[in-house]
Amino acid sequence: MASLFEIFLTMLFPWQFLGIAISYLPGALKNLLQTEHVSNLSRAKIQDAWFSAFWNRAGANIRKMNGPRITALLEGRISQASVVDKPVVAPASGVILDIGPGAGFWVDLYAKANTGNLNVYGVEPNVAVHDDLRMRVHQAGLDGVYNIISAGIEDISKFEVVGADGSVSKIEKGSVDSIVTLLCLCGIPEPEKNIAELYQYLKKGGRWYVFEHVKHDGPWFMRFYQGVGAGTGASVARKFAKAYPVVLLARNPENFQSLAEEINSNGGKAIGISTDVSDSQSVQNAVNTIKKEFGSDVGAAAAIFNASGGFVRKPFLELPEEAFTQSLGVSAKGGFLFSQATLPFLLKGVEQKSQHPPSLIFTGATASVKSSAQLSSFSTGKWALRALSQSLAKEFGPQGVHVGHAIIDGVIDIPRTKELLKELGPEAKLNADAIANDYWYLHTQPVTNFTWEIDLRPAVEKW
Numbered sequence: 001m002a003s004l005f006e007i008f009l010t011m012l013f014p015w016q017f018l019g020i021a022i023s024y025l026p027g028a029l030k031n032l033l034q035t036e037h038v039s040n041l042s043r044a045k046i047q048d049a050w051f052s053a054f055w056n057r058a059g060a061n062i063r064k065m066n067g068p069r070i071t072a073l074l075e076g077r078i079s080q081a082s083v084v085d086k087p088v089v090a091p092a093s094g095v096i097l098d099i100g101p102g103a104g105f106w107v108d109l110y111a112k113a114n115t116g117n118l119n120v121y122g123v124e125p126n127v128a129v130h131d132d133l134r135m136r137v138h139q140a141g142l143d144g145v146y147n148i149i150s151a152g153i154e155d156i157s158k159f160e161v162v163g164a165d166g167s168v169s170k171i172e173k174g175s176v177d178s179i180v181t182l183l184c185l186c187g188i189p190e191p192e193k194n195i196a197e198l199y200q201y202l203k204k205g206g207r208w209y210v211f212e213h214v215k216h217d218g219p220w221f222m223r224f225y226q227g228v229g230a231g232t233g234a235s236v237a238r239k240f241a242k243a244y245p246v247v248l249l250a251r252n253p254e255n256f257q258s259l260a261e262e263i264n265s266n267g268g269k270a271i272g273i274s275t276d277v278s279d280s281q282s283v284q285n286a287v288n289t290i291k292k293e294f295g296s297d298v299g300a301a302a303a304i305f306n307a308s309g310g311f312v313r314k315p316f317l318e319l320p321e322e323a324f325t326q327s328l329g330v331s332a333k334g335g336f337l338f339s340q341a342t343l344p345f346l347l348k349g350v351e352q353k354s355q356h357p358p359s360l361i362f363t364g365a366t367a368s369v370k371s372s373a374q375l376s377s378f379s380t381g382k383w384a385l386r387a388l389s390q391s392l393a394k395e396f397g398p399q400g401v402h403v404g405h406a407i408i409d410g411v412i413d414i415p416r417t418k419e420l421l422k423e424l425g426p427e428a429k430l431n432a433d434a435i436a437n438d439y440w441y442l443h444t445q446p447v448t449n450f451t452w453e454i455d456l457r458p459a460v461e462k463w
Contacts, residue, residue: 062183063105070182070211074109092209094177096120097201098146099153100184103129104136111140120146121171123156153194156201176201179208192320231414232363233306234259235436237270240443244301245269247290251276277307277334283341290345299352300345302443305338306363307331309381313374324377331381335362335388343396350400357450359402359443362389366409366463369455386453393452404442407455408435409463428460 072078076087092110094117101107101122110120120142124133127150137146149171151159160168179198188194202208237246241263248256248270256272263270273289276282291298309327312319342360349358368386371379386405393403411417413429421428438456445451457463 066183066211070106071109073209073211074180075112090207092178092180092207093118095171095175096178096180097156097171097176097198098122099179099181099198100124100188101133101182102126102184103132104134106182107133107136107142107146108140110146111142118145121149121156121161122146123149123151123153125150125152153188153197171201173200174203177203177206179206181208182211185210185212231412231432232408232435235432236304236439238263239433239436239440240302241268241270245294246271247286247293248272249275249277249286277305277338278329280337283337287341297348298345299349299354300342300358301349301354301356302359302361303338303342303346304359304361304363304439305335305385307334307338308363308365309378311375311378314377315374316376319377324380327377327381328384332384332388335385339388339392343392343401346396346401347399356444357400357402357447359404360389360392360396361404361406361439361442362386364389364405364407366407368405368407390452393450397450400447402442402445402447402450404451405453406435406439406442407453409455409457410461411458424460428458430456430458 069078069083072083074092076089076091077084079088096110096119098107098110098120101124104122107120107122110118122133122137124130130148130150133148137143137148140146147161149156149159149161156171157173158170160170162168179202185191185195199208237248237259240246246263246268248260249272250256251274253272253274260270260272271293273286275286307330309330310323312323312327314323339360346358346360362385364386365382367375367379368382371383389403389405393405396403408430411420411429412432412435413426414432417429435456438454442451442454
């Protein structure tokens, strides 16, 4: 249930964004009525005019916030979701499909890549933004290089492109070097269908550069690998940092940087490492970094796994294979890789006679024990993680490592849940600091009293 509410909350924030967007609707309608009779207005015309009015204002701010990361993406300087100094993959080049460029706030980024063989096709069906798009193409010096395709994804191959010399050509499938989608797939109908259609245009060995709105899977953490997050993760990290050095691991450095600075400024020791828990090489790189920082003989006092596969609510017969695979990849495979990486540190902690039994704690959810309809992928991953934790508890408990599994069953009281369950009072939500205390309680249990599983919920939670 905690994960369900977490997903619900990620759906609330866009309403604030939508409220701002709605404020541009009256002006868009006014401008339309100056050129169109009311009888000629259609839903599509109104939507396109509204979109154009809003994004002409909002686009500059979005560019300002995301420009550095998107620049790095198109230059091939993104590794494990982090910006790096040197390219790790080829930059966007050759024949490029730029999907949904809107008013063209990103087109100048292609100017840097224009080495003479660049040919960009901006696929933008909304003609209301074409004038602004052409203006920015011209300002970027990309006339004759950046061509506007006034068509939807399904009609790209049908559109005839007229060259500067008057020649006419079409974009054939299998002819594109790069596809670029920047904050646009979230607004495209039937994204799975359209993504599959776009993929057919790539050459063998072509690249797709993606910067989109997605749900973050959640961080993971431990003693030398401590978790990060605005609620429980941060609370647990702070709790354990009072006693131990901690390592904060997450795919996105933005999720651990401020917390690491906070812990260090308060007299603790914390480092952060960008890590993808579902990637064995990424996990091994984290292990190598930890050994380099703390020494090859370091022992761990605790390791806490808080990652979770993507939450997908979908009828089983409509569930994409990749959604099911992703859930298992993060929850099950991620738990496996995390455990194999951290158990040697924990066993070393036993050998070094750690003050408390070294602990491996997994964070679960209601779905770990109760699978609901249309949640097959999420529940399967959570059930698999719980089974793994039980097996490890039976194998490594006798060796002195305390393996536990915590079911978080309820809404956690953090800033973004402030408006939820207000009518039920503060006791209707789990307290993040109290959860951290419960994890510490598990960690400090003596070898005579190991608890494998606890489930935490507010007193008023139905279960």
